[in-house]
Amino acid sequence: DGRxxxxxxxxxxxxxxxxxxxxxxx
Numbered sequence: 944d945g946r947x948x949x950x951x952x953x954x955x956x957x958x959x960x961x962x963x964x965x966x967x968x969x
Contacts, residue, residue: 958965
């Protein structure tokens, strides 16, 4: 399923743009 890989790439993109937000979201 390609949607899972796309979602993963989006997550990485957001992580690179705002790593602190991801850490706080966890």
